[in-house]
Amino acid sequence: MTETPPITVLADDTAYAEAVQLAVDSAAAYYADGTSTLDDDAYDRLVRGIQAYEEAHPEAVLPSSPTGKVAGGAVVGDVPHTVPMLSLDNVFGAEQLADWAAGLERRLGRPVTVWSVEPKLDGLAISARYRHGRLTQLVTRGDGNAGEDVSHAIGTIVGLPDRLADAVTVELRGEVMMTASQFEEACAKRQAHDGTTFANPRSAAAGTLRTRERPYVCELTFFGYGVVPSPDDQSDLATSLRELPHSQIMDWVAGQGVQTTAATPVAGIVADTLERVQERIGEIAAARPELPFGIDGIVIKCDLAADQAEAGFSSRAPRWAVAYKLPATEKITKLLRVEWNTGRTGVIAPRAVLEPVELDGSIVTYATLHNVADITRRGLMLGDSVTVYKAGDVIPRVEAPVVHLRTGDEQPIPIPQACPSCGDAIDSSQERWRCVRGRACRAIASIIYAVGRDQLDIEGLAENRIKQFLDAGLISDFADLFFLTRDQLLGLERMGETSTDNLLAAIEQAKARPLSRVFAALGVRGTGRSMSRRIARHFATMDAIRAADAEAIQQVEGIGPEKAPVVVTELIELAPLIDKLVQAGVNMTEPGAMPPAEPGATPPAEGEPAPIGLPLASMSVVVTGAMTGPLASLSRNEVNELIERAGGKASSSVSAKTSMLVAGEKAGSKRTKAETLGVRIVSPEEFASQVSAFL
Numbered sequence: 001m002t003e004t005p006p007i008t009v010l011a012d013d014t015a016y017a018e019a020v021q022l023a024v025d026s027a028a029a030y031y032a033d034g035t036s037t038l039d040d041d042a043y044d045r046l047v048r049g050i051q052a053y054e055e056a057h058p059e060a061v062l063p064s065s066p067t068g069k070v071a072g073g074a075v076v077g078d079v080p081h082t083v084p085m086l087s088l089d090n091v092f093g094a095e096q097l098a099d100w101a102a103g104l105e106r107r108l109g110r111p112v113t114v115w116s117v118e119p120k121l122d123g124l125a126i127s128a129r130y131r132h133g134r135l136t137q138l139v140t141r142g143d144g145n146a147g148e149d150v151s152h153a154i155g156t157i158v159g160l161p162d163r164l165a166d167a168v169t170v171e172l173r174g175e176v177m178m179t180a181s182q183f184e185e186a187c188a189k190r191q192a193h194d195g196t197t198f199a200n201p202r203s204a205a206a207g208t209l210r211t212r213e214r215p216y217v218c219e220l221t222f223f224g225y226g227v228v229p230s231p232d233d234q235s236d237l238a239t240s241l242r243e244l245p246h247s248q249i250m251d252w253v254a255g256q257g258v259q260t261t262a263a264t265p266v267a268g269i270v271a272d273t274l275e276r277v278q279e280r281i282g283e284i285a286a287a288r289p290e291l292p293f294g295i296d297g298i299v300i301k302c303d304l305a306a307d308q309a310e311a312g313f314s315s316r317a318p319r320w321a322v323a324y325k326l327p328a329t330e331k332i333t334k335l336l337r338v339e340w341n342t343g344r345t346g347v348i349a350p351r352a353v354l355e356p357v358e359l360d361g362s363i364v365t366y367a368t369l370h371n372v373a374d375i376t377r378r379g380l381m382l383g384d385s386v387t388v389y390k391a392g393d394v395i396p397r398v399e400a401p402v403v404h405l406r407t408g409d410e411q412p413i414p415i416p417q418a419c420p421s422c423g424d425a426i427d428s429s430q431e432r433w434r435c436v437r438g439r440a441c442r443a444i445a446s447i448i449y450a451v452g453r454d455q456l457d458i459e460g461l462a463e464n465r466i467k468q469f470l471d472a473g474l475i476s477d478f479a480d481l482f483f484l485t486r487d488q489l490l491g492l493e494r495m496g497e498t499s500t501d502n503l504l505a506a507i508e509q510a511k512a513r514p515l516s517r518v519f520a521a522l523g524v525r526g527t528g529r530s531m532s533r534r535i536a537r538h539f540a541t542m543d544a545i546r547a548a549d550a551e552a553i554q555q556v557e558g559i560g561p562e563k564a565p566v567v568v569t570e571l572i573e574l575a576p577l578i579d580k581l582v583q584a585g586v587n588m589t590e591p592g593a594m595p596p597a598e599p600g601a602t603p604p605a606e607g608e609p610a611p612i613g614l615p616l617a618s619m620s621v622v623v624t625g626a627m628t629g630p631l632a633s634l635s636r637n638e639v640n641e642l643i644e645r646a647g648g649k650a651s652s653s654v655s656a657k658t659s660m661l662v663a664g665e666k667a668g669s670k671r672t673k674a675e676t677l678g679v680r681i682v683s684p685e686e687f688a689s690q691v692s693a694f695l
C-alpha cells in the first residue's frame with residue numbers, strides 16, 4: 001500500500017478554478033443521486049491537487065473550495081442537526097496512522113486508553129430520530145450542520161427498526177447502503193421500469209434514499225455506528241450514553257434491535273495497542289473481497305468518552321477518529337467489446353474487453369460479465385462507460401453501466417445464437433448457457449487441462465498430439481489415453497518408435513498420480529487445484545467422493561451451499577469418464593488420507609484432524625514470489641502439495657491466521673502485508689530445509 005496517494009497537479013489559477021468547479025459539481029452530483037462523472041479515486045486525486053495548490057498559493061483560495069468542508073461544501077439541508085454530523089480525516093498506511101495517533105496523544109498529553117476499530121461502511125451517513133422508541137424522522141448529513149428530511153424511506157431500510165426495544169428518545173447515527181443482493185434487485189427493478197440501472201451500490205443507495213416518488217421500492221440496509229442523546233436531555237439514559245465507551249454504546253444499540261457490524265466478519269473490536277489496531281486493519285482488509293457490502297476503509301476511534309471529549313473536533317471532522325483508507329476497488333472505464341468463449345466444461349461465458357484501467361495494483365483489461373442474464377439485467381451496451389470492480393484476488397467484474405455518461409452512440413451487445421466454438425445449439429435453460437455438446441464441445445481444452453503439469457502431468461503430450469489423436473478418432477476424452485496401443489500410435493504420422501514408447505511410459509506413470517490430481521484432471525466446475533486437494537484429503541477415495549451428497553460435500557472447507565450441488569451434478573455427468581478411468585487402472589486413492597467416519601460410528605472429529613508430528617502441523621502457509629534453491633523447479637501447485645504433505649495448509653492470501661510466508665524473489669504486496677501483520681517470513685531455501693524430508 002502506498003502511503004502518498006497520487007494527486008492532480010494544477011498549473012495555475014485558471015486550472016485551480018476549473019478544478020474547484022469540477023470538484024463542487026461532482027460532489028453535488030455524488031451526494032444528490034450518485035451521478036458524479038468522476039469515480040472516487042479521480043475525485044480524491046482532484047481534491048488533493050486543490051489542497052496542494054492552496055497550500056502553495058494561500059492568496060488564491062476560492063471561497064467555494066471543497067477543502068476543509070463536510071461533503072465538499074456542495075450540499076445543503078434545511079433540517080438542523082442537534083450535534084453536527086462531521087466527516088473523517090484520512091490516513092493511507094501504517095506510518096501515517098502512527099503519526100496521527102502520536103499527534104493525538106500529544107494533544108491529550110497522555111496515551112489513548114483504548115481504541116475501537118471498525119469497518120468504514122461505504123454508503124451515506126444518516127441520522128435516525130426515535131421518540132419514545134418510535135422512528136419518527138430520517139435526516140441526511142447535508143453540510144454537516146443541517147440535512148435533508150428523507151423520512152419517506154422509513155420502512156424500507158433493513159436493520160433500522162420502526163420501534164426500538166425500549167421506549168427511548170434518542171438519535172442513532174449510521175450508514176445507509178445497499179448489499180450486493182439489494183443492488184442486484186434494485187438494478188433489475190430499474191431496468192424493468194425505465195431500461196436504465198445504477199452505477200454501483202453506493203450511488204444506488206444515494207439515489208434511492210433521496211427519491212420520493214418512484215413506482216418501485218428498493219430495499220436498503222442500515223448499520224449503526226453511533227448514538228447522540230439530545231443535548232438538553234438530562235435523563236439517566238442520556239447521561240450514560242454520554243459516558244459509556246463507544247464499544248458499549250454499540251452493544252446497547254444492538255440490544256435495541258438495530259443492526260451493527262457485530263454480526264459481520266468485520267465486527268468492531270477494541271484494541272489496547274496500535275499493533276493490535278494494525279492487525280485488525282489487516283484482517284478487515286483481507287475480508288473485504290468476500291463481504292456482501294462495500295467498505296472503503298477502517299475507522300479507528302478513541303473508545304472512551306473521556307478521551308473523545310478531550311480530543312474534541314475540528315470544523316470538518318472529529319480529532320478522536322480517523323479513516324484508514326483502503327485502495328479503491330472501483331473505477332469507471334469504457335466497455336469496448338464483448339467476447340464469447342466456450343470453456344472446458346461447455347459453459348459459454350461473455351467477457352468484457354475494457355479500455356485498460358489501473359485498479360488495486362494491476363491493469364485491468366478484461367472483466368467477467370458472468371452470463372447473458374447479467375448483461376440484460378444491467379442493460380449494458382457496447383461503448384458504455386462502466387464501473388469495474390476488483391478487490392484482492394477476485395476476478396474483475398463489470399458492475400454496471402454509468403447511464404448518465406451515455407453519449408447516444410452506444411450499441412446493443414450482440415448475443416450469440418450458436419455455440420461460438422462448434423456452432424452447435426446453445427442450451428439456455430439455465431442462467432449459465434452451455435453448448436448442447438457439453439464437455440465434448442471443447443474436448444481438446446479438457447484434455448489439455450487434464451494432462452497438464454498440475455494434474456496428470458503426462459510429459460510429451462502437446463496440444464498438436466492431442467489434436468492428432470482426436471482427429472484420428474483414437475480418443476474422445478482423456479480417459480481414452482490410457483487405452484491407446486502401441487500399434488495405434490505407430491500408425492500415425494510423426495510417431496516414431498521412441499516417441500511412442502516414451503509417451504506410453506508417461507501415460508503409464510500417470511496412472512499412479514494421487515487422487516487429488518486425478519480429481520483435478522476431471523475439471524469439475526468450481527474446483528481448481530487446491531480445492532481438488534482438499535476434496536481428495538477429505539474423502540480419501542473416489543468412491544467416497546462419489547457417494548457424497550451435497551451436504552457431505554459441504555463438509556470440505558471452502559465449499560458452500562451454492563457450490564456443493566454443482567459438484568454433485570458434475571460428478572454425475574462425469575460418471576462415464578470416471579468409470580473409464582477406474583477400468584484403466586488409474587489410482588483412485590489419496591495417499592495418507594483417511595476417509596471420513598461413517599455417520600453414527602465413532603464420534604466425528606471437529607473439522608479435519610490436524611496431522612501431528614509433521615513439521616508444518618496445524619500451520620497455514622502462503623507462498624509468494626519466485627522460488628529458488630531446491631524449490632526452483634517446482635510449480636506453485638507443487639509447492640502447495642509439498643506444504644500439505646508436510647502437514648500444513650496451503651493458502652493463497654495472507655491474513656492474521658497465516659503462520660508463515662515463504663517469500664521468494666520479487667515478493668510484493670503479500671510480503672508487505674505479512675510484515676504489517678507480523679507474520680513470520682522465510683526464504684525458499686530456509687523453507688526447503690524445514691521440509692526436506694518431503695521434497
Ligand SMILES: NC(=O)c1ccc[n+]([C@@H]2O[C@H](COP(=O)([O-])OP(=O)(O)OC[C@H]3O[C@@H](n4cnc5c(N)ncnc54)[C@H](O)[C@@H]3O)[C@@H](O)[C@H]2O)c1
Nearest residue numbers: 026027030036038039040043071087088120121125225299
Ligand atoms: N466520485 C465523486 O465525485 C465524489 C464526490 C465527493 C465525494 N466522493 C467520495 O466521498 C469521500 C468523502 O466523503 P465524506 O466526506 O462523506 O467522508 P468519508 O466518506 O471520507 O468519511 C466520513 C463518513 O464515513 C462514514 N462512516 C462509515 N463507517 C463509519 C464508522 N464506522 N464510523 C463513523 N463513520 C463512518 C460516515 O458516513 C461519515 O460521514 C471521498 O473520499 C470520495 O471518495 C466522491
Ligand SMILES: [Zn+2]
Nearest residue numbers: 419422435441
Ligand atoms: Zn459447442
